[in-house]
Amino acid sequence: MNDQGRLSTTRRTLLRQIGLGALGGTIAGSIGIHARAQDAKTAPQVVDAPPGHAETAAQHVPFHGRHQAGILTPRPASGIFAAFDVVVASLDDFERMLRLLTERAAFLTQGGEVPARDPKLPPADSGLLGPVIAPDNLTITLGLGASLFDRHDWLAGLKPARLQRMVQFPNDALDPALCHGDLSLQFCANLPDTNIHALRDIVKNLSEFLVLRWMIEGSVPPVPPAPDGSTPSARNFLGFRDGSANPDANDAALMERVVWTHGPDEPEWAHGGSYQAVRVIRNFVERWDRAPLAEQERIFGRTKMTGAPLDAPRASEYDVPDYAADPDGATTPPDSHIRLANPRTPKSERNLMLRRPFNYSRGVLRNGQLDQGLLFIAYQADLEAGFIAVQNQLNGEPLEEYIKPVGGGYFFALPGAAVGDYLGASLVNAARRS
Amino acid sequence: MVGHYLKTTALALALGGWATGAMAADPSLDLVEPLAEYKLYVAENTAKLVEDTTAFTDAVKAGDVEKAKSLFAPTRTSYEKIEPIAELFSDLDVSIDARADDYEQAEQDPDFTGFHRIEYGLWEQGSTEGLAEYADKLLADVKELDARINGLTFPPEVVVGGAAVLMEEVAATKISGEEDRYSRTDLWDFDANFEGAEKIYELLRPLIADDEADFTAKVDGNFAAVDEVLEKYRSADGGFVSYEELTDTDRNALSAKVNTLAEDLATLRGKLGLG
Numbered sequence: 042m043n044d045q046g047r048l049s050t051t052r053r054t055l056l057r058q059i060g061l062g063a064l065g066g067t068i069a070g071s072i073g074i075h076a077r078a079q080d081a082k083t084a085p086q087v088v089d090a091p092p093g094h095a096e097t098a099a100q101h102v103p104f105h106g107r108h109q110a111g112i113l114t115p116r117p118a119s120g121i122f123a124a125f126d127v128v129v130a131s132l133d134d135f136e137r138m139l140r141l142l143t144e145r146a147a148f149l150t151q152g153g154e155v156p157a158r159d160p161k162l163p164p165a166d167s168g169l170l171g172p173v174i175a176p177d178n179l180t181i182t183l184g185l186g187a188s189l190f191d192r193h194d195w196l197a198g199l200k201p202a203r204l205q206r207m208v209q210f211p212n213d214a215l216d217p218a219l220c221h222g223d224l225s226l227q228f229c230a231n232l233p234d235t236n237i238h239a240l241r242d243i244v245k246n247l248s249e250f251l252v253l254r255w256m257i258e259g260s261v262p263p264v265p266p267a268p269d270g271s272t273p274s275a276r277n278f279l280g281f282r283d284g285s286a287n288p289d290a291n292d293a294a295l296m297e298r299v300v301w302t303h304g305p306d307e308p309e310w311a312h313g314g315s316y317q318a319v320r321v322i323r324n325f326v327e328r329w330d331r332a333p334l335a336e337q338e339r340i341f342g343r344t345k346m347t348g349a350p351l352d353a354p355r356a357s358e359y360d361v362p363d364y365a366a367d368p369d370g371a372t373t374p375p376d377s378h379i380r381l382a383n384p385r386t387p388k389s390e391r392n393l394m395l396r397r398p399f400n401y402s403r404g405v406l407r408n409g410q411l412d413q414g415l416l417f418i419a420y421q422a423d424l425e426a427g428f429i430a431v432q433n434q435l436n437g438e439p440l441e442e443y444i445k446p447v448g449g450g451y452f453f454a455l456p457g458a459a460v461g462d463y464l465g466a467s468l469v470n471a472a473r474r475s
Numbered sequence: 476m477v478g479h480y481l482k483t484t485a486l487a488l489a490l491g492g493w494a495t496g497a498m499a500a501d502p503s504l505d506l507v508e509p510l511a512e513y514k515l516y517v518a519e520n521t522a523k524l525v526e527d528t529t530a531f532t533d534a535v536k537a538g539d540v541e542k543a544k545s546l547f548a549p550t551r552t553s554y555e556k557i558e559p560i561a562e563l564f565s566d567l568d569v570s571i572d573a574r575a576d577d578y579e580q581a582e583q584d585p586d587f588t589g590f591h592r593i594e595y596g597l598w599e600q601g602s603t604e605g606l607a608e609y610a611d612k613l614l615a616d617v618k619e620l621d622a623r624i625n626g627l628t629f630p631p632e633v634v635v636g637g638a639a640v641l642m643e644e645v646a647a648t649k650i651s652g653e654e655d656r657y658s659r660t661d662l663w664d665f666d667a668n669f670e671g672a673e674k675i676y677e678l679l680r681p682l683i684a685d686d687e688a689d690f691t692a693k694v695d696g697n698f699a700a701v702d703e704v705l706e707k708y709r710s711a712d713g714g715f716v717s718y719e720e721l722t723d724t725d726r727n728a729l730s731a732k733v734n735t736l737a738e739d740l741a742t743l744r745g746k747l748g749l750g
């Protein structure tokens with residue numbers, strides 16, 4: 042099918058190219074008269090590319106290592122989460138897919154020149170970043186879903202012990218077009234274009250194996266750094282600082298316990314990976330913006346502007362509430378988000394997770410309300426003790442009046458790849474042995 | 476595909492016609508025979524399209540809903556097989572094959588005509604009432620298409636590029652089941668698009684088989700894989716079961732193959748030295 046609109050545009054282009062007709066003549070003429078001289082340095086023009094920053098464009102995160110990048114890596118401003126269905130007929134196919142994916146991800150995250158091709162062929166690259174790809178802090182993090190393990194006998198017995206299909210929680214209204222998947226890719230970079238470019242590269246180069254199922258683009262608002270270079274936690278679309286009480290990602294021992302999968306009941310190949318819980322959580326932003334500030338703060342248990350706990354409003358967002366001194370919840374309500382999510386008892390230590398969310402904005406819904414929310418992404422060593430247990434504690438929280446989870450899925454982020462190796466090699470080797 | 480067509484037209488204008496211009500230079504010489512054969516293939520299909528559309532529109536005008544329904548999918552296949560050529564006449568392509576969502580007022584839009592308008596009447600409204608005018612127009616359009624195609628010199632890059640274009644068609648509107656949304660006969664169109672693409676590829680294959688053995692092995696494999704999936708959905712009468720019966724796994728398999736075929740077939744023009 043063609044539409045007629047395209048025909049006329051194409052015809053105009055054609056006329057211009059071959060210099061026929063009054064229209065073609067006018068356009069050709071105007072180019073000569075109005076185009077600014079290339080040699081003179083002139084004042085900026087309206088469609089000049091916005092100035093980028095050579096320094097941030099050159100930032101790169103090492104691709105290889107014991108763990109995948111994009112988990113403990115400081116979250117840059119832009120993210121894409123994409124879930125795919127996988128088409129592979131055999132373990133050999135699966136290995137080919139993983140090798141190819143590793144090769145693309147290693148190239149894209151480290152940057153470099155796009156190979157030139159015979160112009161009679163489609164170009165190797167979309168070209169949207171030009172002839173040289175800047176790394177721009179890009180990370181690409183690969184996860185696998187339970188459905189992939191369940192469908193292939195050659196992966197039988199190798200599924201991570203807690204990997205399962207996400208089930209509906211009481212406040213959820215899941216849209217099947219935003220749920221689950223055999224494989225997940227999390228793209229994070231300074232600029233959204235870097236993520237889009239990487240996603241298109243992978244869709245093109247892995248068309249044989251990957252069918253895109255759903256995706257969400259997200260961002261977080263950058264904040265000018267303090268003199269010491271530090272920045273506070275970014276705000277979510279409800280206007281609160283999000284991430285204040287995250288466990289310290291620079292504490293390697295803590296990460297071993299909280300984030301990296303280990304333990305004798307997990308398959309050996311999976312050690313050093315991490316469970317990735319993803320939730321697409323709509324925020325009813327119009328309604329939220331009409332809620333009194335004091336109520337908003339009671340709902341979360343933190344102050345809105347600074348992020349400080351309610352029992353120490355002049356402290357910083359990094360201070361933690363003292364629930365022992367407030368057993369009845371007079372200051373921090375027992376059903377506030379942070380108190381339900383982490384009651385800070387010795388027992389709740391095992392429910393920790395590392396949250397790494399983005400905000401998303403996807404246009405307007407039929408009712409005229411904004412379709413905005415939180416692309417919640419959390420990593421944990423144990424999916425059941427982490428996300429699932431905490432979500433069950435949160436069920437029924439007052440925040441639910443203002444949020445609606447509509448999608449997501451559970452994935453297992455693979456262990457990292459050593460130099461010369463590919464992502465998922467430990468799984469493929471285990472499958473060959475069994 | 477209008478773009479290719481116009482570009483080629485420009486080239487032909489510049490060179491004084493493609494038969495003596497674009498075709499004269501090496502390596503296009505090798506293309507003469509496959510192009511001639513393809514032209515025959517298209518002519519056979521447009522003739523069949525006129526014949527089948529006559530029977531289909533007769534049934535509609537006779538008020539025979541069941542017969543018209545049974546002829547709908549098989550009639551369309553000759554159009555779907557030659558879509559890269561049929562699409563060159565975008566005015567006819569719109570009036571023959573546009574879908575409701577090409578129009579702002581969807582099904583109620585007065586400009587919505589052709590196969591899918593009749594499909595809407597037969598399946599959604601269960602009646603031929605008010606369809607006679609669409610039937611007359613469809614038949615007239617199809618005859619006009621046949622006449623125009625018979626008078627056309629086939630632009631080589633349109634034919635060679637047509638294999639990929641058919642895969643783009645499947646990827647864009649067939650995989651999702653949007654094409655025949657009332658009758659759910661999408662798998663017929665699917666099959667016809669693949670057949671049309673494979674025909675072009677088969678005609679050109681000898682020209683590249685020696686130099687591009689890996690490429691042809693991969694493309695052959697993907698066409699075979701598609702056939703294998705579609706075979707599962709054949710109905711007793713040689714047609715296809717409802718699109719709704721396509722499993723998610725098979726839809727994904729088809730989608731992956733279609734996109735890979737589109738990637739690979741998109742290089743055919745370049746491999747044959749056509750820009």
Ligand code: HEM
Pocket residue numbers: 277279281282283284285286287320322323324341343378379380382383394414415417428431432435444
């Ligand atoms: C739209 C949905 C959500 C919003 C807007 C939201 C927002 C917040 C905010 C503002 C905080 C306080 C600052 C901080 O420590 O980060 C917080 C803390 C927290 N949230 Fe959420 N959250 C949401 C969903 C979830 C979900 C689904 C979970 C897990 C099931 C979760 C788990 C936590 C945890 C564990 C904390 C830290 C509590 C602490 O250690 O004190 N949140 N969230």
